[in-house]
Amino acid sequence: MPRQLLEGEDLVLRLHRHWILLGRWLGLPLMLLALFCLALYVAGDRMPGDLKLFLLLLALAALGLWTIVAWLRWTAVSLTLTDQRVILESGVIGRASKVIALDRVQDVATRQSPWGRLFGYGTVQIDAMGASGTELVPYVPGPERLRDEVFVQSGASRRAGRT
Incomplete structure (x- = not known):
C-alpha cells in the first residue's frame, strides 16, 4: 500500500500481479x-x-x-487506484513508484491471451498526457475491472474539477 494517501483521498482498488506468476x-x-x-x-x-x-x-x-x-x-509489484491517482510501485528492499493523476489519463487498454482469458489475467496499458506517457502493467487480475474502474474514477475526477 502506498505509504501515505493524500488528504481526502480514498482507496478504490489495490492489486498485486495474478497468482499465475x-x-x-x-x-x-x-x-x-x-x-x-x-x-x-x-x-x-x-x-x-x-x-x-x-x-x-x-x-x-x-x-x-x-x-x-x-x-x-510476486509481492514486489503492486498497483493502487485511488479516487485521485493510479500508483504503480515495485521493489522489495529498494522501492520505485510512478504516480499518474486520474485527470491526466487519456486511455486505458487491455490485452488478454487465451490463457489470460481462461485464468482471468491480462496486460493493462495506461496512456497519460504529458511526460509520463504509457505504462504497461502485465499479469493484472481482472484487467477489465481495473480498466472500467479507472474510467469511472477518471470521469468523476474530471467532473469534480469542472465544478
Whole structure:
C-alpha cells in the first residue's frame, strides 16, 4: 500500500500481479523435486538411508528458499487506484513508484491471451498526457475491472474539477 494517501483521498482498488506468476515460477522447481524424489525412490537400497534423507531435506530446503524468493517477487509489484491517482510501485528492499493523476489519463487498454482469458489475467496499458506517457502493467487480475474502474474514477475526477 502506498505509504501515505493524500488528504481526502480514498482507496478504490489495490492489486498485486495474478497468482499465475507464482505457478510459473514454482512449476519447474516442483517438477524437478518430484523427479528427484522418484530418483531417490528408484535408487532404493543402493544408497544409504541417511544420505537419501539428507539429500531430500536439502532439496526441500532449496524449494522452500525458491518459494520465498518467488513470493517476494510476486509481492514486489503492486498497483493502487485511488479516487485521485493510479500508483504503480515495485521493489522489495529498494522501492520505485510512478504516480499518474486520474485527470491526466487519456486511455486505458487491455490485452488478454487465451490463457489470460481462461485464468482471468491480462496486460493493462495506461496512456497519460504529458511526460509520463504509457505504462504497461502485465499479469493484472481482472484487467477489465481495473480498466472500467479507472474510467469511472477518471470521469468523476474530471467532473469534480469542472465544478
